[in-house]
Amino acid sequence: xxxxxxxxxxxxxxxxxxxxxxxxxxxxxxxxxEVHALMGENGAGxxxxxxxLGGIHQPDAGRIIVNEVPVQMATxxxxxxxxxxxxxxxxxxxxxxxxxxNIYLGELPCKSFGRVxxxxxxxxxxxxxxxxxxxxxxxxxxxxLSIANQQMVEIARALTHDAKAVIFDEPTxxxxxxxxxxxxxxxxxxxxxxxxxxxISHRMEEIFKITxxxxxxxxxxxxxxLTTCDTDQDAVTHLMIGxxxxxxxxxxxxxxxxxxxxxxxxxxxxxxQDVHFEVRRGEVLGFYGLVGAxxxxxxxxxxxxxxxxxxxxxxxxQPVSIASPADAIAMGISLxxxxxxxxxLILGMNCRDNMTLxxxxxxxxxxxxxxxxxxxxxxxxxxxxxxxxxxWKQQVGNLSGGNQQKIVIGKWLSMRPDILIVDxxxxxxxxxxxSEIHNLIRDxxxxxxxxxxxxxxxxxxxxxxxxxxAMYSGRVMRTFAANEVTEDNLIQAISGIGGDRxx
Amino acid sequence: MTxxxxxxxxxxxxxxxxxxxxxxxxxxxxxxMSLSNKAFMDIDNMLLLLKxxxxxxxxxxxxxxxxxxxxxxxxxxxxxxxxxxxxxxSLNWPIMAGLGDWAIPLAWLLALLTxxxxxxxxxxxxxxTGVDAFIVTLGSMLGFRGLVxxxxxxxxxxxxxxxxxxxxxxxxxxxxxATWFLLAVTAxxxxxxxxxxxxxxxxxxxxxxxxxxNAGIRVGPHMLINFIMIGVxxxxxxxxxxxxxxxxxxxxxxxxxxxxITAVVLGxxxxxxxxxxxxxxxxxxxxxxxxxxxxxxxxxxxQTVSLVIGLILIAVLFLDRQLNRKGKEELRI
Numbered sequence: 001x002x003x004x005x006x007x008x009x010x011x012x013x014x015x016x017x018x019x020x021x022x023x024x025x026x027x028x029x030x031x032x033x034e035v036h037a038l039m040g041e042n043g044a045g046x047x048x049x050x051x052x053l054g055g056i057h058q059p060d061a062g063r064i065i066v067n068e069v070p071v072q073m074a075t076x077x078x079x080x081x082x083x084x085x086x087x088x089x090x091x092x093x094x095x096x097x098x099x100x101x102n103i104y105l106g107e108l109p110c111k112s113f114g115r116v117x118x119x120x121x122x123x124x125x126x127x128x129x130x131x132x133x134x135x136x137x138x139x140x141x142x143x144x145l146s147i148a149n150q151q152m153v154e155i156a157r158a159l160t161h162d163a164k165a166v167i168f169d170e171p172t173x174x175x176x177x178x179x180x181x182x183x184x185x186x187x188x189x190x191x192x193x194x195x196x197x198x199x200i201s202h203r204m205e206e207i208f209k210i211t212x213x214x215x216x217x218x219x220x221x222x223x224x225x226l227t228t229c230d231t232d233q234d235a236v237t238h239l240m241i242g243x244x245x246x247x248x249x250x251x252x253x254x255x256x257x258x259x260x261x262x263x264x265x266x267x268x269x270x271x272x273q274d275v276h277f278e279v280r281r282g283e284v285l286g287f288y289g290l291v292g293a294x295x296x297x298x299x300x301x302x303x304x305x306x307x308x309x310x311x312x313x314x315x316x317x318q319p320v321s322i323a324s325p326a327d328a329i330a331m332g333i334s335l336x337x338x339x340x341x342x343x344x345l346i347l348g349m350n351c352r353d354n355m356t357l358x359x360x361x362x363x364x365x366x367x368x369x370x371x372x373x374x375x376x377x378x379x380x381x382x383x384x385x386x387x388x389x390x391x392w393k394q395q396v397g398n399l400s401g402g403n404q405q406k407i408v409i410g411k412w413l414s415m416r417p418d419i420l421i422v423d424x425x426x427x428x429x430x431x432x433x434x435s436e437i438h439n440l441i442r443d444x445x446x447x448x449x450x451x452x453x454x455x456x457x458x459x460x461x462x463x464x465x466x467x468x469x470a471m472y473s474g475r476v477m478r479t480f481a482a483n484e485v486t487e488d489n490l491i492q493a494i495s496g497i498g499g500d501r502x503x
Numbered sequence: 504m505t506x507x508x509x510x511x512x513x514x515x516x517x518x519x520x521x522x523x524x525x526x527x528x529x530x531x532x533x534x535x536m537s538l539s540n541k542a543f544m545d546i547d548n549m550l551l552l553l554k555x556x557x558x559x560x561x562x563x564x565x566x567x568x569x570x571x572x573x574x575x576x577x578x579x580x581x582x583x584x585x586x587x588x589x590x591x592x593s594l595n596w597p598i599m600a601g602l603g604d605w606a607i608p609l610a611w612l613l614a615l616l617t618x619x620x621x622x623x624x625x626x627x628x629x630x631x632t633g634v635d636a637f638i639v640t641l642g643s644m645l646g647f648r649g650l651v652x653x654x655x656x657x658x659x660x661x662x663x664x665x666x667x668x669x670x671x672x673x674x675x676x677x678x679x680x681a682t683w684f685l686l687a688v689t690a691x692x693x694x695x696x697x698x699x700x701x702x703x704x705x706x707x708x709x710x711x712x713x714x715x716x717n718a719g720i721r722v723g724p725h726m727l728i729n730f731i732m733i734g735v736x737x738x739x740x741x742x743x744x745x746x747x748x749x750x751x752x753x754x755x756x757x758x759x760x761x762x763x764i765t766a767v768v769l770g771x772x773x774x775x776x777x778x779x780x781x782x783x784x785x786x787x788x789x790x791x792x793x794x795x796x797x798x799x800x801x802x803x804x805x806q807t808v809s810l811v812i813g814l815i816l817i818a819v820l821f822l823d824r825q826l827n828r829k830g831k832e833e834l835r836i
Contacts, residue, residue, distance in 0.1 A: 342713060342714070343717050347711065358719045369700055
């Protein structure tokens with residue numbers, strides 16, 4: 001290692017915004033062929049650091065050194081030219097264009113009179129796709145690809161350049177476990193090719209699986225670099241938040257009540273078939289499966305967003321038909337959707353208005369909304385859920401992910417539902433808030449709510465659920481009790497092998 | 504944080520700052536260039552300006568609601584013309600003659616009901632078919648204008664009723680009847696949008712429709728109500744204007760939709776929905792009328808007015824974009 005020079009080195013990067021010192025002397029380096037994790041809670045300065053690296057922000061002090069040459073990057077384009085490539089969490093692809101056009105967007109090979117050299121374009125693209133070992137070709141429309149494959153297109157785009165350092169920002173956020181394996185293979189290939197990789201993620205298992213070193217930021221300052229094989233999760237968490245985190249199993253300690261909701265033979269076209277389950281009051285039922293296994297679609301059907309093609313839903317033993325979210329809400333069913341910003345919140349509205357949105361028609365004085373009662377409700381749930389916001393007037397878009405999620409949960413708790421469905425409760429939320437949300441879900445069950453949790457993260461499902469439904473391709477493969485589930489048999493069930501079908 | 508408040512203040516106050524600028528500019532420029540020797544800021548001139556703002560203004564208030572809700576209504580000009588015809592034609596009906604002055608409220612009611620009905624047609628189509636409001640109202644704009652021509656061919660429809668004219672020309676506390684209508688509509692719609700459930704839900708739907716649906720809000724009925732409201736307001740605008748003028752041409756109200764949208768956008772309402780303000784629109788309406796009057800005052804001809812307003816609209820939106828962009832990174836194109 002001594003002879004090798006870092007692919008990318010940061011020296012004392014400082015970035016100040018009015019009133020905030022966002023980065024306070026951050027230094028670390030990435031060797032060629034190394035996967036270097038960058039960790040830190042939301043707000044620790046990761047995004048700012050990435051924007052400095054990406055040429056969006058200019059550092060106030062400090063140097064960025066690529067292959068021993070100090071560089072300055074005034075625009076994202078210059079950063080790209082210097083060999084720093086980003087794979088963003090949110091993909092930016094033109095869905096109506098082909099894979100090849102997306103990969104070479106902005107630099108399509110040309111013939112005379114500005115005509116595109118299609119033959120060359122497809123040939124080059126297929127070469128790259130072959131390296132990535134993917135199951136689509138250069139002419140496929142990007143819009144027809146799964147999220148995971150779209151990410152591969154982004155990576156392919158990075159490979160067209162002579163990348164010195166590739167930065168992955170939460171690349172697995174929307175990938176299934178199987179798709180992650182493919183991604184990790186690609187990262188291995190990049191390593192072998194001598195590219196330095198910065199890997200940003202909140203997911204500890206991944207970090208320990210694929211990275212060589214871990215650097216931690218807290219409150220804008222650099223807290224240290226650990227060598228992955230010499231450390232453990234507790235040590236990293238400690239650096240990140242200054243305390244240890246408990247992710248152990250926690251099955252119900254309390255008595256379960258009656259069956260709150262029962263589903264019999266529920267079908268919805270090709271999305272899911274013959275789904276059976278029941279949830280008791282005081283119980284958390286976890287749904288685990290690959291993306292596309294039909295979990296979210298079941299939640300949407302229970303919430304009246306989709307109509308089932310067959311089967312029965314029974315609430316408290318009575319068959320019901322749920323035609324709209326308004327119906328579901330009236331029957332005591334609430335859904336915390338998987339896409340918090342897209343489906344859960346009105347980002348332009350303040351905290352109070354978001355919290356009371358489903359019930360304002362009941363909070364009226366004459367023709368007007370009773371703002372006093374609204375504030376009372378907001379205050380009650382802010383205290384109950386420990387939502388950190390300067391006040392109810394704060395726009396919800398300005399809160400951190402964890403606090404936004406608490407607003408959504410508070411919104412539904414204030415409706416006093418019987419059944420709470422939570423889809424991907426901690427997606428994009430930092431480690432500290434994650435455990436708060438987990439504890440909250442356990443508390444709600446203890447208070448007698450029937451809770452359904454859908455998650456793509458196995459530790460999360462194992463941690464919060466009393467029982468776990470494993471789904472594969474629209475079918476329930478197996479329902480596990482807390483004492484019989486192991487990581488191995490759960491993975492087998494959601495991969496469609498080994499699980500005995502529950503009729 | 505002070506930075507943020509300054510930006511919001513600038514954004515909210517921009518239209519009023521612009522109005523102040525217009526007043527000063529035309530007053531000063533008027534001293535040198537005006538053909539008349541009357542001051543621009545003359546009180547009668549200003550009262551007249553408010554009155555002349557009313558027809559566009561009343562519709563613009565309705566359009567603000569529609570646009571906050573995430574829709575648009577291009578058919579307002581045609582609704583305006585059709586309601587004007589219903590108003591004036593119904594006063595000519597033999598039945599009405601026997602009613603004396605009672606014919607007036609009845610004719611008004613008929614016109615307003617027509618507006619409500621036409622608005623409901625737009626709203627129902629948008630709700631039930633799910634076709635974009637732009638397309639639906641583009642169609643109904645053509646369709647309603649067709650009805651206008653079918654009604655009376657190319658001929659104007661007229662009825663002169665002196666009681667009506669007296670009413671329309673009355674001034675209470677110096678303000679004309681039309682001005683009072685504009686102020687009342689502004690006040691009522693402000694309350695509707697800021698204090699009622701319907702207003703709150705309209706903002707929510709415009710900002711994030713999926714989240715609004717997930718909160719159990721029934722999107723369709725809210726959109727229908729808003730289209731009915733703008734239909735009634737377009738009719739009210741026609742009632743206010745034609746009570747005085749007494750004659751409507753089949754081409755009246757053409758391009759009104761564009762003037763109305765211009766005023767709404769100048770007032771800070773977003774085309775994408777979810778954000779906007781009734782008071783801002785009121786400012787936008789006044790700003791446009793000031794510009795028309797002011798340019799006339801300093802002797803510019805009518806063609807210049809359109810050119811200048813077009814330039815200002817783009818300039819204002821560019822400024823707004825710059826202010827909004829502060830602190831954020833946007834793609835440079």
